[in-house]
Amino acid sequence: MSALAGTDPLLEVDRRHVWHPFTQMRSWCAEPQLVIAAGEGCELIDSDGNRYLDGVASLWANLHGHRHPRLDAALIEQAGRLSHCTMLGLANVPATELAGRLVELVPERLRKVFYAGDGACAVEIAIKMAFEYWSLRGVSGRCRFLKLDEAYHGDTVGAVSVGGIDVFHRIFGPLLFDTVAVPTPNAYRRPNDLGVADYEEAAAGAMESAIAEHAASLAGVVVEPRIQAAAGMLTHPQGYLRRVRAACDRHDVLLIVDEVATGFGRTGRMFACDAEGVEPDLMTLGKGLTGGYLPLSAVLTSDDVYDAFLGEPHEGRTFYHGHTYTGNPLAAAVALASLDVFADEAVIEGLPAKVELMRQLLDRHVAAAPNVGDVRQEGLMVGVELVADLHTREPLPAARRTGDRICRRAVDHGVIVRPLGDVLVLMPPLAMSPDELERLVEVIGTCIREELG
Ligand SMILES: Cc1ncc(COP(=O)(O)O)c(C=O)c1O
Numbered sequence: 001m002s003a004l005a006g007t008d009p010l011l012e013v014d015r016r017h018v019w020h021p022f023t024q025m026r027s028w029c030a031e032p033q034l035v036i037a038a039g040e041g042c043e044l045i046d047s048d049g050n051r052y053l054d055g056v057a058s059l060w061a062n063l064h065g066h067r068h069p070r071l072d073a074a075l076i077e078q079a080g081r082l083s084h085c086t087m088l089g090l091a092n093v094p095a096t097e098l099a100g101r102l103v104e105l106v107p108e109r110l111r112k113v114f115y116a117g118d119g120a121c122a123v124e125i126a127i128k129m130a131f132e133y134w135s136l137r138g139v140s141g142r143c144r145f146l147k148l149d150e151a152y153h154g155d156t157v158g159a160v161s162v163g164g165i166d167v168f169h170r171i172f173g174p175l176l177f178d179t180v181a182v183p184t185p186n187a188y189r190r191p192n193d194l195g196v197a198d199y200e201e202a203a204a205g206a207m208e209s210a211i212a213e214h215a216a217s218l219a220g221v222v223v224e225p226r227i228q229a230a231a232g233m234l235t236h237p238q239g240y241l242r243r244v245r246a247a248c249d250r251h252d253v254l255l256i257v258d259e260v261a262t263g264f265g266r267t268g269r270m271f272a273c274d275a276e277g278v279e280p281d282l283m284t285l286g287k288g289l290t291g292g293y294l295p296l297s298a299v300l301t302s303d304d305v306y307d308a309f310l311g312e313p314h315e316g317r318t319f320y321h322g323h324t325y326t327g328n329p330l331a332a333a334v335a336l337a338s339l340d341v342f343a344d345e346a347v348i349e350g351l352p353a354k355v356e357l358m359r360q361l362l363d364r365h366v367a368a369a370p371n372v373g374d375v376r377q378e379g380l381m382v383g384v385e386l387v388a389d390l391h392t393r394e395p396l397p398a399a400r401r402t403g404d405r406i407c408r409r410a411v412d413h414g415v416i417v418r419p420l421g422d423v424l425v426l427m428p429p430l431a432m433s434p435d436e437l438e439r440l441v442e443v444i445g446t447c448i449r450e451e452l453g
Helices: 010-017 025-030 069-079 093-105 119-136 157-161 166-175 196-217 240-251 272-276 303-308 329-344 347-365 402-412 434-452
Strands: 036-040 043-046 051-054 110-116 144-148 179-182 218-223 254-258 282-285 297-302 372-378 381-389 418-420 423-426
Touching: 051 434, 069 329, 093 110, 093 297, 093 329, 110 119, 110 303, 119 157, 119 218, 119 254, 119 282, 119 297, 119 303, 144 196, 157 166, 179 196, 196 218, 196 240, 218 240, 240 254, 240 272, 297 303, 329 347, 347 372, 347 381, 347 434, 381 402, 381 434, 402 418, 402 423, 402 434, 423 434
Parallel strands: 144 179, 144 218, 218 254, 254 282
Antiparallel strands: 036 043, 043 051, 110 297, 282 297, 372 381, 381 423, 418 423
């Protein structure tokens, strides 16, 4: 019997009352599903006691494993003091300490921390801050944003406006504000008659020209650094981010780097920006900020951005934005414990060996599997793109739901992964052991062969 034919009676309640995110509920209700009841290390455990490798780190968030003793202890200890109080008019201990720790880790230019809950909220805040910054400086007309094709920054209306994934975003077109879009620099989906180097150069040139052409109307450029995760793990060429920064500097445009997915070690470095020595004006963090335990996100800004908002209370320069749970102490306490784990367990130092192991495993188990058109890797973020024709890169028929079918097979092999269309995504917790990484990649290779071989 498939592991997916779970027996938990809660599934009946779920089908009757729960509406799942990014889910066609007719299919959800018709197909067998899992109910997860516990987690331990890099495994999730269903309500029948079956264990599964968490191959996507619970949607790219978990870093040190589930039920990490130090994160659990920090959460319990903080709950014994204070679970929540507002940051409107009050400071709280862990959120304040965390801000002090974060500015020591991020690129130097970033000195101030504004908290929110989810990644999309952080992006929303960064957009509003960048817009208001120009207005407060008395510069008119700076109200548009430049973005990449196929960008993804979350699902609130502002974040969708600076996104570009057609299948998610098209329907909301009439609600969105105007943006300038430039081609993603990933070469896999380039026109057939263009070589990789030419395509990448043209994409970088298009970004630079668009910044130059539209600078007078741009509040900022918003990018996912080095890899567009939700677009299907589309990696960018080395040096692209630096060229974006240089173009923003030349034309006095703010650079907003969205590290919600890439931050906290995912790319093999603490932040993706570190790979190119890039200092953004605003940076968004989320997902891994609490080690994947609780919703907490943040916007970090330069002093220049922050200072523009300073004035007397009656002058109207205040940044009028906040959420009930902004800077929640439980989440901040766990985030502090996560940073302690990074330091005490030398997490970043251990990543290069895991990243190289992942590369070798993908080579051994996946690269030569049927219909594998491209294997993209940035640190421990991996996309395996399946296509109908390796030569023309023609996609598989969407109605066949190949990616989804492969991921459902993986469950029977004790692995949980999620596809983005026909791109299989692997994004293990940073703590995944070499043996677990091998099992994860081997299962993906096996399931591709079972489905397409
Ligand atoms: C780059 C990026 N920004 C923002 C978000 C949105 O974060 P959240 O789902 O926490 O709102 C995501 C989510 O995948 C993301 O990948």
